[in-house]
Amino acid sequence: MECALHLEKRVNQSLLELHKLATDKNDPHLCDFIETHYLNEQVKSLKELGDCVTSLRKRGAPGSGLAGCLFDKHTLGSSDES
Numbered sequence: 001m002e003c004a005l006h007l008e009k010r011v012n013q014s015l016l017e018l019h020k021l022a023t024d025k026n027d028p029h030l031c032d033f034i035e036t037h038y039l040n041e042q043v044k045s046l047k048e049l050g051d052c053v054t055s056l057r058k059r060g061a062p063g064s065g066l067a068g069c070l071f072d073k074h075t076l077g078s079s080d081e082s
Helices: 002-024 028-058 065-076
Strands: none
Touching: 002 028
16 A cells, blocks of 8 residues: 555656646646646545555554454445445
């Protein structure tokens, strides 16, 4: 989960750099496209992954297999429900 968060942060940083380049080159259409279709979604993904990592840490992960199991049950729901 921490690797996914790290990857999302790198993608977000790359998008911010691309947005800055578009701003420097005076390309408002590209800026708007990046903001609308990518940056907003990246922020949501970063928040969600950050919350998941925090939740896992509070439950004692990564050293505890039980923490991962409880996290899966909490986030994915019980597989017993039909």
